[in-house]
Amino acid sequence: MGIAVSPQIHPQVAEFIDKPRKMLINGQWVNAASGKTFPSYNPATGEVLAKVAEGDREDIDRAVRAAREAFDNGPWRRMTASERGRLIWKLSDLLEQHTEEFAYLESLDNGKALGIARAADVPLAVDLLRYMAGWATKIEGNTIPISVPYTPGAKYLAYTLREPVGVVGQIIPWNFPLLMAVWKLGPALATGCTVVLKPAEQTPLSALRLGELIMEAGFPDGVVNIVPGYGETAGAALAAHSDVDKVAFTGSTEVGKLIVHAAAGNLKKVSLELGGKSPNVVFKDADLDTAIPGSASAIFFNHGQCCCAGSRLYIEKSVFDKVVDGVADEAKKIKVGSGLEPDTQMGPLVSEEQLQRVCGYLEAGLSEGAKAVVGGHKAKDRGYFVEPTVLIDTRENMKVVKEEIFGPVVTAMPFTDPEEIIPRANDSTYGLAAAVWTRDISKAHRMAEQLRAGTVWINCYNIFDAALPFGGYKQSGWGREMGHDVLNLYTQTKAVCTKLG
Ligand code: ADP
Numbered sequence: 001m002g003i004a005v006s007p008q009i010h011p012q013v014a015e016f017i018d019k020p021r022k023m024l025i026n027g028q029w030v031n032a033a034s035g036k037t038f039p040s041y042n043p044a045t046g047e048v049l050a051k052v053a054e055g056d057r058e059d060i061d062r063a064v065r066a067a068r069e070a071f072d073n074g075p076w077r078r079m080t081a082s083e084r085g086r087l088i089w090k091l092s093d094l095l096e097q098h099t100e101e102f103a104y105l106e107s108l109d110n111g112k113a114l115g116i117a118r119a120a121d122v123p124l125a126v127d128l129l130r131y132m133a134g135w136a137t138k139i140e141g142n143t144i145p146i147s148v149p150y151t152p153g154a155k156y157l158a159y160t161l162r163e164p165v166g167v168v169g170q171i172i173p174w175n176f177p178l179l180m181a182v183w184k185l186g187p188a189l190a191t192g193c194t195v196v197l198k199p200a201e202q203t204p205l206s207a208l209r210l211g212e213l214i215m216e217a218g219f220p221d222g223v224v225n226i227v228p229g230y231g232e233t234a235g236a237a238l239a240a241h242s243d244v245d246k247v248a249f250t251g252s253t254e255v256g257k258l259i260v261h262a263a264a265g266n267l268k269k270v271s272l273e274l275g276g277k278s279p280n281v282v283f284k285d286a287d288l289d290t291a292i293p294g295s296a297s298a299i300f301f302n303h304g305q306c307c308c309a310g311s312r313l314y315i316e317k318s319v320f321d322k323v324v325d326g327v328a329d330e331a332k333k334i335k336v337g338s339g340l341e342p343d344t345q346m347g348p349l350v351s352e353e354q355l356q357r358v359c360g361y362l363e364a365g366l367s368e369g370a371k372a373v374v375g376g377h378k379a380k381d382r383g384y385f386v387e388p389t390v391l392i393d394t395r396e397n398m399k400v401v402k403e404e405i406f407g408p409v410v411t412a413m414p415f416t417d418p419e420e421i422i423p424r425a426n427d428s429t430y431g432l433a434a435a436v437w438t439r440d441i442s443k444a445h446r447m448a449e450q451l452r453a454g455t456v457w458i459n460c461y462n463i464f465d466a467a468l469p470f471g472g473y474k475q476s477g478w479g480r481e482m483g484h485d486v487l488n489l490y491t492q493t494k495a496v497c498t499k500l501g
Pocket of ligand 1: 171172173174198199200201229230231232234235236237239250251252253255256258259
């Protein structure tokens with residue numbers, strides 16, 4: 001293959017995408033039971049990048065059987081927590097050693113700028129694995145003094161054990177393909193679960209390459225199984241599977257609701273990290289020299305393909321024009337191009353479907369009376385590029401203000417009274433993130449308390465850390481990823497009670 005690849009391609013990546021990629025089941029790289037493959041595209045050109053085994057129900061069944069056997073009877077369960085932690089750390093080292101290769105793969109498959117993948121996606125993934133490696137030995141229960149009033153005089157020793165939840169199905173999106181795989185795998189492995197991971201059909205390659213490193217690190221067979229395929233087939237089969245104990249999903253709110261229904265059959269545990277329409281509030285007393293580029297990057301980072309993108313920009317009226325012009329100037333400066341070109345800051349959207357979706361929103365907004373201060377259209381003749389866009393003259397009931405666009409499009413709206421901004425910022429079915437820009441520390445923290453969002457950034461945006469929990473209020477999700485909170489998603493508590501003689 002290799003047809004869609006530019007000359008500066010990394011040699012290991014060229015080799016990796018040259019052959020059809022298989023799926024990882026029980027430590028073996030295998031074809032789909034059906035023998036089918038599906039294409040992964042290069043979004044900068046629209047050409048086929050690689051062919052990948054197309055998993056479906058039968059492959060999911062095989063992978064779940066392998067994960068079940070590894071959980072119930074394999075060496076994984078007998079390993080000490082320290083050995084588990086060391087394996088995760090080893091994986092982090094291997095990933096770090098292959099930073100350049102993963103950055104190329106991510107850039108080619110997803111479209112993002114190589115420099116961003118190199119500086120953000122891969123190092124964040126390495127860091128998260130290290131953070132989770134440390135947790136493996138620190139998952140503790142409690143001793144609990146109990147009174148049992150109906151057995152006067154009796155003495156008990158009671159304690160809790162935190163045990164792995166079991167076989168976990170993990171379904172991930174295409175916006176940060178490697179990082180999302182690691183956000184999911186890290187805590188599952190630290191807690192001693194076994195996994196069937198389904199990467200997004202748009203971007204399966206980095207997860208499959210990570211699978212090779214997982215085997216190289218020495219994880220026992222069946223602990224991590226990776227089955228690429230489409231959502232409606234492989235994803236749905238995994239979410240519904242009766243021998244899966246928990247499903248962890250990151251993606252759209254719409255599909256999140258399908259996952260909840262599918263999980264009801266065996267009442268498997270569910271965690272969801274879903275969409276957002278995050279408010280970004282700039283007060284007139286903010287340091288505008290940081291608030292303006294910060295608000296631009298809040299929406300334009302990763303081409304707006306972030307569930308926490310700052311897509312509703314609220315600006316205090318007296319600085320509205322200055323901030324809008326400033327964000328528009330930032331948008332004009334963004335160099336849009338193929339992810340592999342060295343000066344590219346924004347690549348293409350991930351797929352033709354996303355391009356159509358984002359352009360559909362732009363047309364709807366403009367026809368309803370919104371005005372584009374900058375952008376507003378598809379960019380370039382080839383590939384899935386969209387212009388970074390700032391819309392003004394929008395109303396709260398417009399689709400572009402209410403719905404998640406998942407592209408580089410921000411709606412900028414003025415406000416006059418700081419009291420009015422909380423209900424407006426909270427007027428969303430979502431509640432993933434929010435930001436406030438102000439020099440008034442009391443105002444900032446009062447806002448932080450009142451904003452109904454899982455993350456509130458003050459005078460910054462898109463700050464992520466393995467130690468900081470991330471997740472949604474309202475229809476943005478169930479549960480928290482990262483931090484020690486995530487361990488709750490992958491463990492269950494057993495109460496043990498002994499009567500002392
Ligand atoms: P987006 O809208 O951002 O593409 P999706 O929510 O459609 O995100 O997809 C996120 C992940 O969910 C992908 O891995 C996709 O294959 C999977 N998926 C899509 N539909 C389903 C479904 N019905 N059941 C299970 N997984 C699904």
